[in-house]
Amino acid sequence: MNVLDPAGPDAGRLAELSWILFIGGGAIFALVLAITFFAMQGSDRSRKRLSGNWLVWTGGIAFPVAVLTGLLVYGLLLMGAESRPAEPDLRVHVEGRQWWWRVSYEEPDGSRLESANEIRIPLGREVEFVLTSPDVIHSFWVPSLGGKLDMIPGRTNRLRLTADRPGVYRGQCAEYCGGPHALMALEVIAMPAGEFDAWRAQASSPVENAPARGGELFLATGCGSCHTVRGTSAAGTIGPDLSRLGERRQLAAARLPMSAENIARFITHGQDIKPGNLMPEFRFLTADETAAIASYLAELK
Ligand code: CUA
Numbered sequence: 001m002n003v004l005d006p007a008g009p010d011a012g013r014l015a016e017l018s019w020i021l022f023i024g025g026g027a028i029f030a031l032v033l034a035i036t037f038f039a040m041q042g043s044d045r046s047r048k049r050l051s052g053n054w055l056v057w058t059g060g061i062a063f064p065v066a067v068l069t070g071l072l073v074y075g076l077l078l079m080g081a082e083s084r085p086a087e088p089d090l091r092v093h094v095e096g097r098q099w100w101w102r103v104s105y106e107e108p109d110g111s112r113l114e115s116a117n118e119i120r121i122p123l124g125r126e127v128e129f130v131l132t133s134p135d136v137i138h139s140f141w142v143p144s145l146g147g148k149l150d151m152i153p154g155r156t157n158r159l160r161l162t163a164d165r166p167g168v169y170r171g172q173c174a175e176y177c178g179g180p181h182a183l184m185a186l187e188v189i190a191m192p193a194g195e196f197d198a199w200r201a202q203a204s205s206p207v208e209n210a211p212a213r214g215g216e217l218f219l220a221t222g223c224g225s226c227h228t229v230r231g232t233s234a235a236g237t238i239g240p241d242l243s244r245l246g247e248r249r250q251l252a253a254a255r256l257p258m259s260a261e262n263i264a265r266f267i268t269h270g271q272d273i274k275p276g277n278l279m280p281e282f283r284f285l286t287a288d289e290t291a292a293i294a295s296y297l298a299e300l301k
Pocket of ligand 1: 096097098099137138139173174175176177178181182184
């Protein structure tokens with residue numbers, strides 16, 4: 001994650017402002033050090049010159065007022081530079097939860113496409129993230145795409161972002177939300193608009209579940225009381241939607257790379273992997289049963 005490696009215009013403006021602050025702050029720091037040096041070690045003449053009230057008036061009052069006023073005006077102009085269209089091209093609802101992200105894409109027909117912890121967006125199109133939280137304050141932050149915005153219970157915050165460079169951009173919850181806050185990450189995949197449209201059309205089609213032992217075990221173990229797999233009786237909404245789990249790059253809010261082995265580890269030893277997370281460990285399952293459920297989930301694409 002790098003604020004200084006922008007992948008879109010919003011992050012670009014922040015990077016520009018950051019560089020100005022870094023360089024300007026560094027120059028002022030060097031100037032203060034130099035004045036301090038001459039005030040302590042300089043010749044009698046220079047020490048005498050630096051002891052007058054003029055230095056307080058200019059360096060302590062006039063200079064900061066001028067610099068901070070200039071920065072304020074520049075910052076306001078920079079942040080307000082882009083006129084936004086009234087309607088975004090795509091609206092994605094993101095709900096911060098302890099300790100994962102519920103993601104739901106607004107479909108053109110008004111329905112919702114549910115997912116979790118991974119957000120795909122089309123390049124060059126304006127995306128509005130609708131940010132909410134049902135529990136405590138979280139903060140949505142994908143540094144390569146833009147600034148952070150808090151997710152506050154009882155409020156709806158909106159963040160418009162555009163990506164203009166394809167890639168996978170990691171984000172992180174930026175507000176301490178208890179327990180495994182540090183392990184609450186996400187990924188944004190910016191892809192060409194045509195590919196995104198094709199993916200979305202495919203992703204919203206019914207999930208095909210081959211009747212497999214893992215799928216039967218998944219339902220029999222009660223996983224469906226917290227998780228949804230579209231097209232099955234699993235319709236829980238407490239935990240992440242698993243309908244296309246195998247398609248995602250990462251597991252457990254970008255904690256582990258996606259693989260059947262890691263899903264199996266998370267089912268039985270999730271508290272070691274992400275201490276404090278709200279999913280109980282299912283250690284009563286045999287290794288064979290765990291592997292069957294994990295491979296079923298890894299094949300949901
Ligand atoms: Cu969610 Cu910190």
